[in-house]
Amino acid sequence: MPSRMTVDSNGEKMNKKNAWKLPRIGQKVEITIESVAFGGSGIGRFAGLVIFVPFTVDGDRVEIEITEVRQSYAKGRMCRILKPSPFRTVPECSLYERCGGCQYQHIAYTHQLEIKKNQVIDAFERIGKHPAPPVRDVIASPMPYAYRGKAEFHISFKSGRLPVIGYKEAADSRIVPVSRCAIVDESVNRSLTALRGKLNAISAAGRRGGKKEERVILWSDTGKAAVDPGVSGGRGGLVMRPVKEKMLRAPFQGFFQANSALVGSMVDSVIRACALTGKETVLDAYCGSGLFSLFLASSARQLFGVDADGEAVHCAAENLSKEGISNAEFFAGDVGEILRHTFLKTQQSVDIVVLDPPRIGCSSDVLEALKSLGPARIIYISCNPATQARDVRRLRDSGYILRDLQPIDMFPQTKHIEIVGLLERENRI
Numbered sequence: 001m002p003s004r005m006t007v008d009s010n011g012e013k014m015n016k017k018n019a020w021k022l023p024r025i026g027q028k029v030e031i032t033i034e035s036v037a038f039g040g041s042g043i044g045r046f047a048g049l050v051i052f053v054p055f056t057v058d059g060d061r062v063e064i065e066i067t068e069v070r071q072s073y074a075k076g077r078m079c080r081i082l083k084p085s086p087f088r089t090v091p092e093c094s095l096y097e098r099c100g101g102c103q104y105q106h107i108a109y110t111h112q113l114e115i116k117k118n119q120v121i122d123a124f125e126r127i128g129k130h131p132a133p134p135v136r137d138v139i140a141s142p143m144p145y146a147y148r149g150k151a152e153f154h155i156s157f158k159s160g161r162l163p164v165i166g167y168k169e170a171a172d173s174r175i176v177p178v179s180r181c182a183i184v185d186e187s188v189n190r191s192l193t194a195l196r197g198k199l200n201a202i203s204a205a206g207r208r209g210g211k212k213e214e215r216v217i218l219w220s221d222t223g224k225a226a227v228d229p230g231v232s233g234g235r236g237g238l239v240m241r242p243v244k245e246k247m248l249r250a251p252f253q254g255f256f257q258a259n260s261a262l263v264g265s266m267v268d269s270v271i272r273a274c275a276l277t278g279k280e281t282v283l284d285a286y287c288g289s290g291l292f293s294l295f296l297a298s299s300a301r302q303l304f305g306v307d308a309d310g311e312a313v314h315c316a317a318e319n320l321s322k323e324g325i326s327n328a329e330f331f332a333g334d335v336g337e338i339l340r341h342t343f344l345k346t347q348q349s350v351d352i353v354v355l356d357p358p359r360i361g362c363s364s365d366v367l368e369a370l371k372s373l374g375p376a377r378i379i380y381i382s383c384n385p386a387t388q389a390r391d392v393r394r395l396r397d398s399g400y401i402l403r404d405l406q407p408i409d410m411f412p413q414t415k416h417i418e419i420v421g422l423l424e425r426e427n428r429i
């Protein structure tokens, strides 16, 4: 008796008996993209298996080649678009799909925002186990291109050749030569041209010794670099960054929020979530150069800041004292250790914690210490919804309610998304 034929969600004809059969590497198949996963790849299905395909978007009908097969999913490379999604647009950059910097230039900007909102909802439902998480619409970047105030380029030196300056390729770790980047401020592109000229001149004169590969940070000149440490950006240099009519100093090699056009809105979201009345003690954990501290301290009774980067902490203290703020104290060190050895040991009470950890999120000891500290509110800022959802789940288990998630599109054209989350301690309600 012939086995029954069936049709999968994409209209693929498949033999029920063989439906479990995994596709082969190198096999070409046609699929329809249903959504875009966090990380940037489009998701389609073939024979019931989820397939991730970079540089596609929901609504695309594409021919793909299978590049990797696992038990529960496969990966593919797009060969051709059979029917384009209505959400497709023309990328601005000629290096798009080759350069590893951007993943969404082929997607209309308003749809990028919808995709990112859905990714935050998905992360909090799946990883955070939060039914119907309170996710707001994404705050758009006023500039979908030319928004980055800082970029890090790679330089490779090979004897007898001109140096190559660019970003890493999407597919491997080779450097794609970049002459102009569409997402950085134009002044960064001008600095890139100047840097290339400088390096070519050094190379023509016969560069001796030195590393084969280097990284260089270029900042936009909106804030005018106070000290330019030169091509390699030696430690000790400072950069000045304007935010909401104030000027902050930050270490040249250190962290500063990348989207110059949106950083003010991000600070406003944090101010709103803190809702300070002037009576609170605030802890700005992972404070960097004191961006949030600067705008919160004057509305708080007292503010403490903690960061592992000693140079950033030094900048934070200077940024606040320059504004005449005297109710702030900063600590250089690991957040978990300082919470345990300084705050919990001395029974220093804290009403509000602003938590802005790196992409990996908070360690268990930080979450444990927060449970003991018991602030009434935690404002958790993150550029990674997966680790944020994981940590928020633990905070909810410790008695916090997730009140609000405000995504902010600090990184248009890329897979990244920033989120300001607000949690309140349950017994306050």
Ligand SMILES: C[S@@+](CC[C@H](N)C(=O)[O-])C[C@H]1O[C@@H](n2cnc3c(N)ncnc32)[C@H](O)[C@@H]1O
Pocket (backbone or CB within 6 Å): 255, 256, 257, 286, 287, 288, 289, 290, 291, 292, 306, 307, 308, 309, 312, 333, 334, 335, 336, 356, 357, 358, 359
């Ligand atoms: C995402 S940045 C946030 C900086 C700051 N809130 C801002 O908006 O400019 C994360 C910061 O965490 C700091 N950091 C990373 N790991 C740390 C740790 N274990 N303890 C303290 N600070 C840490 C980094 O130095 C960096 O300044």
